[in-house]
Amino acid sequence: MLKRGYKSKAWSGPQNWRVPLLLLFLTLMLVGLFLLFQDEFQRPNLSDVLKKQEWNRFDSVVQLHPTVEFRNGTDIIWQTPESPKAVLFLAHGCDCQAVNFWDQSPECPNCVGLPEDRLIVLNALARQFAVITISSAGRCWQLNEEVLIVKNIINWWISERKLEKLPLVALGASSGGYFVSVLANIMKFSSIVLMIAEGKFGLMNIKKDYPPTLFVHMPKDLYRQLKIDEYVNVLKDKRIDVDVIECLEIPLSPNTLADRIPRLGQTVSAGLFEFFQEKGFIDDKGYLKKDGRALNWKKALQEKKSLLLDKRLLPHIQEELNLAFAYHEMTSVHSDKIFKWFESHIS
Structure with missing residues (x-):
């Protein structure tokens, strides 16, 4: 039970309640902005993740002869x-x-x-x-x-x-x-x-x-x-x-797959990126909407007759899609x- 006089003490004048209300409003606004943009705070920037990574810098200095x-x-x-x-x-x-x-x-x-x-x-x-x-x-x-x-x-x-x-x-x-x-x-x-x-x-x-x-x-x-x-x-x-x-997670771009996968050309890489956009597999910033294993992209790709893709590279593409979604790879x-x-x- 509230003590007698509690209400009048808490609300004794406008100078006592306007400041707390203003602080509460600003706090709620900041929390709302954080929730709205939290994915952007957590997600890596494309230039930070891709452009600063020299993916294949060892291909020119190391040869695999196992x-x-x-x-x-x-x-x-x-x-x-x-x-x-x-x-x-x-x-x-x-x-x-x-x-x-x-x-x-x-x-x-x-x-x-x-x-x-x-x-x-x-x-x-x-x-x-x-x-x-x-x-x-x-x-x-x-x-x-x-x-x-x-x-x-x-x-x-x-x-x-x-x-x-x-x-x-x-x-x-x-x-x-x-x-x-x-x-x-x-x-x-x-x-x-x-x-x-x-x-x-x-x-x-x-x-x-x-x-x-x-x-x-x-x-x-x-x-x-x-x-x-x-x-x-x-x-x-x-x-x-x-x-x-x-x-x-890492966003895809037209050249991501070509940069990551040897023998996958730039034209095919750009074509795959466009295909993923058409099918709604990625959002407007290049992030996958689902795990690569759940996209069923291989079956959908069979309809894309204009995209000439070496079928032996399908597991390579799958690995990069899994990596981009960043759940388990x-x-x-x-x-x-x-x-x-x-x-x-x-x-």
Whole structure:
């Protein structure tokens, strides 16, 4: 119950209520403006994300000439630069294989060279990292005996190349991220990167010398963001160095796909951008309205007879659309930060 005299005290004169009302009005107006434009505050600017990124700067200085081997029932594809300073193990996601990381070549005729995957390899080789990729036995990585199999393969490969004195690091995406998080608990890494994966920290007894861990994720995936926040605190409580990189959505432009995908010409890239506009797949600023996997753009593209597209590049385009929407996809966009993380923990 209000005390007697409360109303008259609060409203005793115009000078007492006009200022609070004005402040309330201004506060509500600012909140409304923030809500109206919050996407613009959060979204990266086109010039910041695309024009400042030299997507293919390593293509001219690094050539992919991998060696393909078959061991323990799986493919191993690797390349070692001159005077390597570290070894990088890359673990793919579900429905992927080691061939995704490497361009098709005489050395690897079955290689696919998906744009984000290959750019990570190019970044690594340009920085003098020896790179080893291994295919999972099944559709996704298994967290039981396959962990020991891969550990033995990596150790064998390092021994064969006489690279034992070099630091060992790892990057795993999605299923590969879970796999790397478990592998790092039984194998010595200088540091690891878990991409679009929160790891399996809730299911294992984390060893005291667990490696420094960098999470690279897409905050649109709210569940994964919450789990990463939780595990960041878990690792910090154990005095393990940890950091996070967030990947936001990227707008498409007429030249985006041509810049990202080798063998996809500028004409086709511009035609695809126009096609996406016609179908309403992107908004007036080039942002995808849905996840690339949900657009059904491949079926719609069959109607576009005038657009001559190499069907072998459909998976490459799919990867870039997934990346642009930024919900769940391999990404090389923050390669500079990722390799600075690796390099900062090389002893």
